[in-house]
Amino acid sequence: MTRQDAEPMHLTESTFTPENTRNILETACGIAGFDAASAVVMRHHTNAVYLLAAQPIVVKIGRPDHHGHIDVVGLVRWLQQQAVPTVSLIDTEQPLHISGCPVTFWRYLDQQNRIVSAADLAEPFAKLHACRAPVPVALPDQQITYTFEAISTAIDNNTILSAQDRAMLHERREQLAEHADNIRWVLPRGPIHGDAHHLNALWDKPNECAVLADWENAAIGPPEWDLATLEVHCRRFGHPADEYDRFATSYGFDIRDWSGYRWLRDLRELRMITTNARKSARGSSTAAEVLRRIEALKANAPIGWNIL
Incomplete structure (x- = not known):
């Protein structure tokens, strides 16, 4: 199942800012039952990506897209069935759709000790x-x-x-x-x-x-x-x-x-x-x-x- 928008006001390209995505993060974590306190920004460009401090979970907030988003959750679950190496989803109801942005929850993989090469x-x-x-x-x-x-x-x-x-x-x-x-x-x-x-x-x-x-x-x-x-x-x-x-x-x-x-x-x-x-x-x-x-x-x- 997919929860629909928890907020009526959709973001746009110009309003996809750290302040606004932080609000989405807090709303999404409240729905999913995760603690958003002290979450840190890992990246904020194409997507907004946050790492939760309380749990090894990465929260990804996609940019608003009035043409729709693909079903990333369904795709990743299928890819895992096909033995394609992919990062794992957290076992929770997702994606959430908040302010026009898809929100997904992922397993955190620490990258400090190994750089991915081509x-x-x-x-x-x-x-x-x-x-x-x-x-x-x-x-x-x-x-x-x-x-x-x-x-x-x-x-x-x-x-x-x-x-x-x-x-x-x-x-x-x-x-x-x-x-x-x-x-x-x-x-x-x-x-x-x-x-x-x-x-x-x-x-x-x-x-x-x-x-x-x-x-x-x-x-x-x-x-x-x-x-x-x-x-x-x-x-x-x-x-x-x-x-x-x-x-x-x-x-x-x-x-x-x-x-x-x-x-x-x-x-x-x-x-x-x-x-x-x-x-x-x-x-x-x-x-x-x-x-x-x-x-x-x-x-x-x-x-x-x-x-x-």
């Missing part, structure tokens, strides 16, 4: 991409079409881009769209994570393995999407030069050898830039990073990116 993710992603059983929850199944739509929406709905930057990004989107029908996908379609990178995985010390997390962008689509996403993160965010080499060797397929790699790489990076532009407040450090990436895009400069 090679650690090869087995989890290979198992995910090998799933052939019907997925019992509704997932988006037009990943590339949706990506182009999301890029356009993000370009037009933000507070940090100049008119010139908007025009340049739209032009780049159109250039990529012109070649979309020529891409030849080579891996079987199936469930994909949608946002595959190191920070969306955790090290499960008791089981000595990496587990996947943050399933909000899961979809049915080409596994190449996940592989290209991880490659972008390895290359852009300062990981060792051989980081992706080791992943590709373990996974058994190197996305960089695929004919559509450069196109998908450029599309994935454009999606990352524009999505972060939409989420960034004018004058913030995240806005400065997005604008720095855009200037490098104009100059075709292969710069490193800072984590947002």
Whole structure:
């Protein structure tokens, strides 16, 4: 079962702030019977993620989405049945929907003594991409079409881009769209994570393995999407030069050898830039990073990116 909104006022992109998500946290924990006192913020960007002080529980508050959210709880339970390594849910009624935001409760895994590497993710992603059983929850199944739509929406709905930057990004989107029908996908379609990178995985010390997390962008689509996403993160965010080499060797397929790699790489990076532009407040450090990436895009400069 899913409890419906406990508060009538829905949050928006602009009101998804630590103060407001703290209120959601307290309401959700009150419903679930957990103690929210002294909870600490672990992350507050795409989602608001809190660690409870009284219990080893992580509370994740998703951003408001008027187009709906996927059934992450149902998906994760199914993935566990398919033996896909994933972080575990807490045994409580969830998700809760409060102020337009989905709230879920997860097992806390301490990450102090082990950093997840790309090679650690090869087995989890290979198992995910090998799933052939019907997925019992509704997932988006037009990943590339949706990506182009999301890029356009993000370009037009933000507070940090100049008119010139908007025009340049739209032009780049159109250039990529012109070649979309020529891409030849080579891996079987199936469930994909949608946002595959190191920070969306955790090290499960008791089981000595990496587990996947943050399933909000899961979809049915080409596994190449996940592989290209991880490659972008390895290359852009300062990981060792051989980081992706080791992943590709373990996974058994190197996305960089695929004919559509450069196109998908450029599309994935454009999606990352524009999505972060939409989420960034004018004058913030995240806005400065997005604008720095855009200037490098104009100059075709292969710069490193800072984590947002």
